[in-house]
Amino acid sequence: xxxxxxxxxxxxxxxxxxxxxxxxxxxxxxxxxxxxxxxxxxxxxxxxxxxxxxxxxxxxxxxxxxxxxxxxxxxxxxxxxxxxxxxxxxxxxxxxxxxxxxxxxxxxxxxxxxxxxxxxxxxxxxxxxxxxxxxxxxxxxxxxxxxxxxxxxxxxxxxxxxxxxxxxxxxxxxxxxxxxxxxxxxxxxxxxxxxxxxxxxxxxxxxxxxxxxxxxxxxxxxxxxxxxxxxxxxxxxxxxxxxxxxxxxxxxxxxxxxxxxxxxxxxxxxxxxxxxxxxxxxxxxxxxxxxxxxxxxxxxxxxxxxxxxxxxxxxxxxxxxxxxxxxxxxxxxxxxxxxxxxxxxxxxxxxxxxxxxxxxxxxxxxxxxxxxxxxxxxxxxxxxxxxxxxxxxxxxx
Amino acid sequence: xxxxxxxxxxxxxxxxxxxxxxxxxxxxxxxxxxxxxxxxxxxxxxxxxxxxxxxxxxxxxxxxxxxxxxxxxxxxxxxxxxxxxxxxxxxxxxxxx
Numbered sequence: 145x146x147x148x149x150x151x152x153x154x155x156x157x158x159x160x161x162x163x164x165x166x167x168x169x170x171x172x173x174x175x176x177x178x179x180x181x182x183x184x185x186x187x188x189x190x191x192x193x194x195x196x197x198x199x200x201x202x203x204x205x206x207x208x209x210x211x212x213x214x215x216x217x218x219x220x221x222x223x224x225x226x227x228x229x230x231x232x233x234x235x236x237x238x239x240x241x242x243x244x245x246x247x248x249x250x251x252x253x254x255x256x257x258x259x260x261x262x263x264x265x266x267x268x269x270x271x272x273x274x275x276x277x278x279x280x281x282x283x284x285x286x287x288x289x290x291x292x293x294x295x296x297x298x299x300x301x302x303x304x305x306x307x308x309x310x311x312x313x314x315x316x317x318x319x320x321x322x323x324x325x326x327x328x329x330x331x332x333x334x335x336x337x338x339x340x341x342x343x344x345x346x347x348x349x350x351x352x353x354x355x356x357x358x359x360x361x362x363x364x365x366x367x368x369x370x371x372x373x374x375x376x377x378x379x380x381x382x383x384x385x386x387x388x389x390x391x392x393x394x395x396x397x398x399x400x401x402x403x404x405x406x407x408x409x410x411x412x413x414x415x416x417x418x419x420x421x422x423x424x425x426x427x428x429x430x431x432x433x434x435x436x437x438x439x440x441x442x443x444x445x446x447x448x449x450x451x452x453x454x455x456x457x458x459x460x461x462x463x464x465x466x467x468x469x470x471x472x473x474x475x476x477x478x479x480x481x482x483x484x485x486x487x488x489x490x491x492x493x494x495x496x497x498x499x500x501x502x503x504x505x506x507x508x509x510x511x512x513x514x515x516x517x518x519x520x521x522x523x524x525x526x527x528x529x530x531x532x533x534x535x536x537x538x539x540x541x
Numbered sequence: 542x543x544x545x546x547x548x549x550x551x552x553x554x555x556x557x558x559x560x561x562x563x564x565x566x567x568x569x570x571x572x573x574x575x576x577x578x579x580x581x582x583x584x585x586x587x588x589x590x591x592x593x594x595x596x597x598x599x600x601x602x603x604x605x606x607x608x609x610x611x612x613x614x615x616x617x618x619x620x621x622x623x624x625x626x627x628x629x630x631x632x633x634x635x636x637x638x
Contacts, residue, residue: 267586
């Protein structure tokens with residue numbers, strides 16, 4: 145036996161559904177626009193949240209301190225002699241010189257990241273072969289050998305070949321032999337990466353033997369990272385000193401609502417929807433007013449009419465919300481966020497596959513719900529209340 | 542069939558889809574956890590600082606080790622023009638100095 149109050153609400157719900165179906169074109173149109181706005185907001189939030197979570201999960205082992213030399217506001221090569229200066233700071237466990245930079249491949253218009261260091265001196269350096277799908281990391285004695293990311297392999301069109309050449313700054317060619325390929329599992333980090341020996345990188349970039357790109361510093365006691373970083377900054381005033389903590393913080397802010405283009409697009413969509421809702425709120429159509437008048441003449445109370453409008457609004461907005469959020473998950477998880485990705489990667493020729501777990505949090509859902517569903521409810525129920533309080537004969541006449 | 546019954550069926554269908562997505566997310570999380578272990582080795586062994594998401598500009602390829610003013614360094618009065626730069630928020634200036 146259904147309680148009387150509930151039965152009344154189910155009857156009102158039936159009436160609301162019939163009423164929505166009578167104006168199906170208009171209502172489906174509103175639901176579509178509403179759903180698209182929620183889909184865009186949800187996709188953006190799920191994608192940026194997923195990237196932030198991934199960064200947090202994998203960037204825990206970045207170098208404890210990175211030292212870069214600055215000149216005229218720009219980063220430039222740092223002298224190896226600085227390593228000797230740093231020996232005076234007590235608590236430093238290891239200083240590892242590193243050469244890295246970018247190589248622009250003019251034939252493919254792709255930008256590769258070149259990285260070179262003594263991997264044996266790095267933490268987990270002896271496990272690096274686990275990150276490869278085939279081959280091995282170049283030994284110190286193996287000159288002219290490289291490990292490449294999967295996109296580098298595809299863009300260079302190597303196929304089964306193992307040799308390729310890059311131009312030095314003087315346009316002479318330097319050949320490399322591919323001895324390893326990074327695994328698909330590390331695509332999010334190594335997709336555009338070419339790893340080689342320090343000597344090969346020095347040769348490719350024509351860097352003098354006394355210079356490297358930056359220095360990675362590891363300390364004996366992790367609690368002293370900040371203190372040692374300050375000492376380094378005092379000792380080497382022409383350098384920029386970045387700590388592990390600062391590097392990790394970058395990814396907590398780099399994707400956010402404040403990022404320019406995306407927020408402009410999303411806010412524009414939200415404003416467009418607000419205008420639509422405001423248009424609806426500014427007055428009911430004569431047909432809707434007449435319907436309310438007839439219902440009042442038939443004995444319906446103002447509260448019943450408000451209940452009908454409430455059900456109509458809550459159905460449209462809730463369905464749009466659920467469908468929009470579900471579609472956003474599909475978009476990020478199964479389609480690599482293909483609508484947002486072109487903006488995010490820009491003119492990059494290398495498009496890393498986004499194997500990401502969409503970030504689904506209650507806070508994000510509540511935020512989207514508050515920005516979309518609640519204003520729509522207010523925008524539809526308030527004009528119905530205004531109309532239902534006027535005498536019915538004046539409405540239907 | 543009453544309209545409310547059709548609505549109930551629709552909601553049940555959506556709940557079914559979302560439940561399936563929930564289990565998909567759980568399974569994906571387990572797969573990605575394995576991937577993260579391998580990625581952590583790559584980060585530690587190669588001293589990596591950034592995700593490889595956008596490769597068009599150095600300040601979006603390596604935002605963690607880039608100057609905040611890098612997008613405007615091409616010449617005096619230069620404006621930032623790479624599309625990916627407009628998607629990414631500028632990292633906070635975290636220099637120790």
